[in-house]
Amino acid sequence: MAHDVWLPEETIELRTRARKAVASRLAPYARDIGQREESHESFPWEAFRGLADEGLFAVPFDAPVGAGLDHPMLATCTVTEEIAYESSSMAGVYDGQCILVPQTLTCASSALRERLIPELVSGRTAFSFATTEPETSSDLTARRLSTVAERTSTGYVVTGRKRWITNSVAADWVSLLCRDGKDGDRATMLLVDLTSPGVTIGTPDLKLGHRGQITADIVLDHVEVPAGNVLGEPGRGMGVALSALVRGRIGIGAAGVGVAQAALDLAVDRLRTRHVFGEPLGAMQHWQYRMAQHATDIECARSLYQKAALLLDRGKEADTEAAMAKAYGTRLANDVVRDAVQVHGALGFARQVGATGESVRLEEMYRDVKILEIFEGANELQQWIVARRLIGRDVTG
Numbered sequence: 001m002a003h004d005v006w007l008p009e010e011t012i013e014l015r016t017r018a019r020k021a022v023a024s025r026l027a028p029y030a031r032d033i034g035q036r037e038e039s040h041e042s043f044p045w046e047a048f049r050g051l052a053d054e055g056l057f058a059v060p061f062d063a064p065v066g067a068g069l070d071h072p073m074l075a076t077c078t079v080t081e082e083i084a085y086e087s088s089s090m091a092g093v094y095d096g097q098c099i100l101v102p103q104t105l106t107c108a109s110s111a112l113r114e115r116l117i118p119e120l121v122s123g124r125t126a127f128s129f130a131t132t133e134p135e136t137s138s139d140l141t142a143r144r145l146s147t148v149a150e151r152t153s154t155g156y157v158v159t160g161r162k163r164w165i166t167n168s169v170a171a172d173w174v175s176l177l178c179r180d181g182k183d184g185d186r187a188t189m190l191l192v193d194l195t196s197p198g199v200t201i202g203t204p205d206l207k208l209g210h211r212g213q214i215t216a217d218i219v220l221d222h223v224e225v226p227a228g229n230v231l232g233e234p235g236r237g238m239g240v241a242l243s244a245l246v247r248g249r250i251g252i253g254a255a256g257v258g259v260a261q262a263a264l265d266l267a268v269d270r271l272r273t274r275h276v277f278g279e280p281l282g283a284m285q286h287w288q289y290r291m292a293q294h295a296t297d298i299e300c301a302r303s304l305y306q307k308a309a310l311l312l313d314r315g316k317e318a319d320t321e322a323a324m325a326k327a328y329g330t331r332l333a334n335d336v337v338r339d340a341v342q343v344h345g346a347l348g349f350a351r352q353v354g355a356t357g358e359s360v361r362l363e364e365m366y367r368d369v370k371i372l373e374i375f376e377g378a379n380e381l382q383q384w385i386v387a388r389r390l391i392g393r394d395v396t397g
């Protein structure tokens with residue numbers, strides 16, 4: 001139904017390519033990824049490397065290693081929407097590898113960039129981004145961080161624990177936010193080699209959904225990090241983390257749109273084919289109105305994330321638009337998935353029908369969709385960001 005009005009040709013071309021890549025390299029594994037229990041061994045390498053082989057991990061980067069696009073943020077978010085249409089959890093994996101981490105790598109030394117970006121793009125190596133700790137996540141002030149980097153003559157020694165870290169069971173590297181000094185009130189972002197002595201990856205978290213987006217603690221016990229691995233300036237890590245999170249939020253807004261679109265398409269199909277009281281379910285005005293509203297909201301959410309991404313591609317600030325896109329797109333995804341389950345009745349609630357083996361994805365989607373409203377800044381935090389701009393920080397705090 002949607003018409004492209006302002007999408008650049010390169011983005012339209014990429015979307016077609018991404019859709020084909022998702023169909024051939026992700027779809028065959030997606031339902032298994034959605035159901036399998038998290039473990040160190042269950043990282044979805046097949047889909048991860050398949051999407052990388054199709055060039056989708058090159059999208060955020062400059063040529064010659066990267067795709068060298070004029071609108072890389074818009075392109076990366078468009079790919080995220082396409083992946084989320086098939087698998088919300090793989091969109092989370094992609095967001096970490098291709099949005100959060102690449103933004104932190106813009107602050108890495110040229111030697112590290114030359115070494116690591118080809119590895120990231122190839123899908124040979126997984127990367128993580130870590131700000132969250134057991135006692136803090138929404139509130140990322142430096143004083144709240146208990147992961148501490150103590151300065152030495154050659155760099156830093158890091159001790160602490162990060163929680164819920166996407167891709168950590170498979171990653172070789174993490175962009176890690178720590179407090180700079182035990183009594184410091186500033187944060188530093190470090191690129192940490194996860195094969196270093198003193199690093200342990202915890203037991204994977206067993207979650208309601210997003211089973212393909214495997215999370216675990218990263219525990220650091222006196223881990224030595226060379227001074228050359230500082231991302232940005234020492235003591236300025238919060239800015240690096242927040243600039244990555246602004247981009248990540250637009251990506252999660254795009255993931256919300258992909259999930260909402262998939263749920264709407266499933267619901268519409270069911271409204272056309274399922275009969276109740278002698279008519280197709282779609283003859284009921286109740287569902288006509290609800291689906292029309294969802295279709296309208298999807299258009300709005302897609303425009304919102306595209307606008308936020310374009311602002312960044314033009315070198316402008318997009319903090320407010322990113323917050324709007326994240327909160328709006330992910331709340332919408334929850335609303336549409338809930339209605340899609342409702343429209344399918346018991347079939348929407350079933351993992352598999354015993355007698356027929358029939359299975360729609362909605363049980364998986366219903367489990368997956370909730371986290372979109374929580375991670376990368378809970379939606380209340382996004383509303384707070386908007387309210388601060390709207391009303392003024394002198395009033396909102």
Ligand SMILES: Cc1cc2nc3c(=O)[nH]c(=O)nc-3n(C[C@H](O)[C@H](O)[C@H](O)COP(=O)(O)OP(=O)(O)OC[C@H]3O[C@@H](n4cnc5c(N)ncnc54)[C@H](O)[C@@H]3O)c2cc1C
Nearest residue numbers: 129130131132137138164165166374375376377378380381
């Ligand atoms: C699948 C998954 C993947 C993740 N991946 C990563 C990762 O790769 N790296 C990483 O660092 N972290 C990651 N996280 C952590 C995630 O970002 C945090 O869980 C999220 O930021 C919320 O933090 P919290 O769980 O500590 O909740 P809290 O900070 O305790 O917040 C709890 C609730 O409080 C409410 N709240 C918070 N702030 C406000 C406010 N200002 N106003 C009103 N209400 C508010 C919200 O409803 C929020 O849900 C991941 C989590 C999951 C589940």
